[in-house]
Amino acid sequence: MFEKIEFKLKDDIDFERLKGSIVTSYGREPRPILTYYRLGDPEYFRSILPDELPWGSIPPLQVQIAEIRDTVGGHLLPHIDHNISACANYYVTTGDSTTHFYNLKEGGGGFVYPGRQSANIFTLDQVDKVAEFKAKDSDMFLLDVSEIHSVETPKPGIRRFITWQWIGVPFEEVRRSLKQNLK
Numbered sequence: 006m007f008e009k010i011e012f013k014l015k016d017d018i019d020f021e022r023l024k025g026s027i028v029t030s031y032g033r034e035p036r037p038i039l040t041y042y043r044l045g046d047p048e049y050f051r052s053i054l055p056d057e058l059p060w061g062s063i064p065p066l067q068v069q070i071a072e073i074r075d076t077v078g079g080h081l082l083p084h085i086d087h088n089i090s091a092c093a094n095y096y097v098t099t100g101d102s103t104t105h106f107y108n109l110k111e112g113g114g115g116f117v118y119p120g121r122q123s124a125n126i127f128t129l130d131q132v133d134k135v136a137e138f139k140a141k142d143s144d145m146f147l148l149d150v151s152e153i154h155s156v157e158t159p160k161p162g163i164r165r166f167i168t169w170q171w172i173g174v175p176f177e178e179v180r181r182s183l184k185q186n187l188k
């Protein structure tokens with residue numbers, strides 16, 4: 006469901022410089038507001054990357070910059086990501102948050118997000134928690150976002166991360182292909 010990846014960016018990073026145009030923004034106060042940006046300054050981005058990247062034979066399709074502003078703190082409800090099958094998140098600022106993974110309970114229906122074919126949002130009583138992790142600032146984790154997951158943040162704040170995304174490639178294939186897992 007997730008795996009920690011050995012990866013460090015160089016130096017202190019200028020997060021604002023990484024932000025380009027907005028890809029999508031959703032949520033509304035007092036609920037958290039999630040905003041995803043295109044990479045703003047690819048040359049600067051390349052300059053902070055380590056010499057060797059952790060991807061093996063299956064590199065990510067794209068990278069985006071994510072910022073989640075939460076004026077209250079609380080639980081971003083269990084969901085399955087749109088489109089993206091796996092992502093590697095480098096947490097610049099975790100906001101002390103914990104990521105949870107769940108199995109759907111028998112009969113736990115879920116809700117269909119407008120414009121979607123199948124349920125991808127769930128309430129906490131529809132799911133059973135099976136795993137969790139708490140990243141530290143500057144940690145990277147590979148996540149299976151095709152599984153039901155949620156993020157719990159204990160207090161108001163901002164979460165910032167850089168997210169490398171795979172589309173249509175199962176988490177397990179990506180996980181096995183990481184350099185640290187190649188046999």
Ligand SMILES: [Fe+2]
Nearest residue numbers: 085086150154
């Ligand atoms: Fe997600």
